[in-house]
Amino acid sequence: IINKCSFLLYAIFQILNDLRVKLIDNDLETYQNTLLTLFITFINEYFIKKEHLRVNEKQNDILIKEILYFIWNITDKTLTIPIFININCPQICLQWLSLSYLNSYEYKCIIGILNNIARHDNGAIILNKFDCAKIVHQFKNEVLNINIDFIINKDIRSVISLLLDLILILVVDPDELYADEINNGT
Numbered sequence: 001i002i003n004k005c006s007f008l009l010y011a012i013f014q015i016l017n018d019l020r021v022k023l024i025d026n027d028l029e030t031y032q033n034t035l036l037t038l039f040i041t042f043i044n045e046y047f048i049k050k051e052h053l054r055v056n057e058k059q060n061d062i063l064i065k066e067i068l069y070f071i072w073n074i075t076d077k078t079l080t081i082p083i084f085i086n087i088n089c090p091q092i093c094l095q096w097l098s099l100s101y102l103n104s105y106e107y108k109c110i111i112g113i114l115n116n117i118a119r120h121d122n123g124a125i126i127l128n129k130f131d132c133a134k135i136v137h138q139f140k141n142e143v144l145n146i147n148i149d150f151i152i153n154k155d156i157r158s159v160i161s162l163l164l165d166l167i168l169i170l171v172v173d174p175d176e177l178y179a180d181e182i183n184n185g186t
Contacts, residue, residue, distance in 0.1 A: 037087050039067050044092055051101045068109035075113050081120035090117050090126045094135050100142065104149035104156050107139075111163045118170035133172045136164050 046064055071089075074080055084090070096102065096110050114132070117123035140161070144150050150157040 036083070039071065040087055040089055040092055043067060044096075047096055047099055047102065047106075051099075065105055065109070068106060068113070072109050072112040072116070075116035078116070078120045081117055081123045084117065085122060085126055089113070090123060090132075091130050093117070094127070094130050094132060097135055097139050100147075104147065104153065104160070107143070107147075108156060108160055108163075111160055111167070115163045115167050115170075118167045124171050127167075127171050133168055136167055136171075140164055 043064055046060055071084075075084055075089075093110050093114050097107070097114070102110075114127065118127055118132070144157065144161060144164075150160070
């Protein structure tokens with residue numbers, strides 16, 4: 001039954017993503033406390049367990065990717081960001097970014113979501129409150145330079161690096177960015 005439910009959810013998300021469904025703010029508010037919270041919780045629990053799963057136990061990987069992509073698409077509309085702030089999505093995405101064992105596609109979606117959140121004034125404030133700049137710098141130093149997916153695929157590495165830089169530009173005070181640039185010699 002679980003595999004059938006997972007497959008059904010996967011098919012639904014794939015269709016929604018392929019159609020690039022544009023939900024309006026009212027639609028999301030209706031589902032914020034039920035569906036969106038469940039999606040975030042489902043992904044969070046999966047990521048927590050993922051490090052210890054064997055390859056054959058990762059049957060939900062495809063479903064997770066579709067849900068992440070769906071959330072990335074929805075957060076592209078800045079009107080939806082307060083809804084995602086209400087369900088603690090920024091904090092949870094920052095926690096996910098701190099995990100060292102995700103794959104490049106999962107990181108790309110998470111960073112895309114964070115970038116969309118950072119484009120909203122309140123999103124930037126929340127991300128700043130939860131040490132986004134520190135976590136982004138840590139990710140760039142510890143994951144982006146070491147993860148085999150990023151070493152092999154330079155295109156995805158450059159896209160993710162660009163998104164991370166955009167997040168820093170949106171979240172960090174310009175004077176701090178300038179000071180970091182001088183300190184790093186760039």
